[in-house]
Amino acid sequence: MKNFSLDGQKDEIVLFARILLVVLFVLFGWQKLTGFAGTIDYMTHVGAPLPTISAAIAVAAELGGGLLILVGFFTRPLALLLAVYTVATALIGHRYWAMTGMEQYAAMINFYKNISIAGAFLLLAVTGPGRYSIDRK
Template sequence: MRYTLFDNRKDEVVLVARILLMVLFIIFGWAKLTGFSGTVAYMAQTGAPAPTLSAIIAVVMEFGAGIALLVGFYTRPLAVLLALYTLGTAIIGHHFWNMTGMEQYINMINFYKNVSIMGGLLLLAVTGPGKYSLDRK
């Protein structure tokens, strides 16, 4: 028996999935952009290399690529690039293996949240943006 629940609405479901996947990036990318000096300070605190450059990369990836993916522009390559960025942020920002107690637990949750987001981004790279996108051609 074939599962056909979304057969007639695949493009709509992909659109909703793209929107939901990008909400996190756009909200936090905007916060990093509008509070840029705080973002640089946070990058320095977490041990990110070249905190100012790291902050710029974070804004471009989270807000810029987030908006592009939201509207379905260069979806496949940007989804892969954002997945790699998300892996980097997981390793740099949520290194739970060096922590103990509640800090370890919270960072382990955030690390695996990033891993899950990477899964969604890779799935988006494979499926493409769907009909409701700038890439639809």
């Protein structure tokens, strides 16, 4: 059997992966920014420390960090920071172990979604942004 390789398309695939990885962050970061009062209320509801500051951090991380990774600027350090941020949001916002029923199930899905996304950010930190990025210019 012939070896399967995508080496010839590596940079295109890394670009596509960056786009897919940050879609969620950019969309929800924008939503958090445009509905900032609701974001503060949510932070209060989930028990985030200093809800207003937590909301500002969420907007900066999701919208700012997402857009910077999208264009490939400071990709490796931002990918590491977003991996940590994503695990932290899983622990703060999706505490499925303290819930029951369908609420627990939904929170568990979101918790493990965050853990998986953190893994993707770690992989991006190791691989780098690829050729199609500001970092490579």
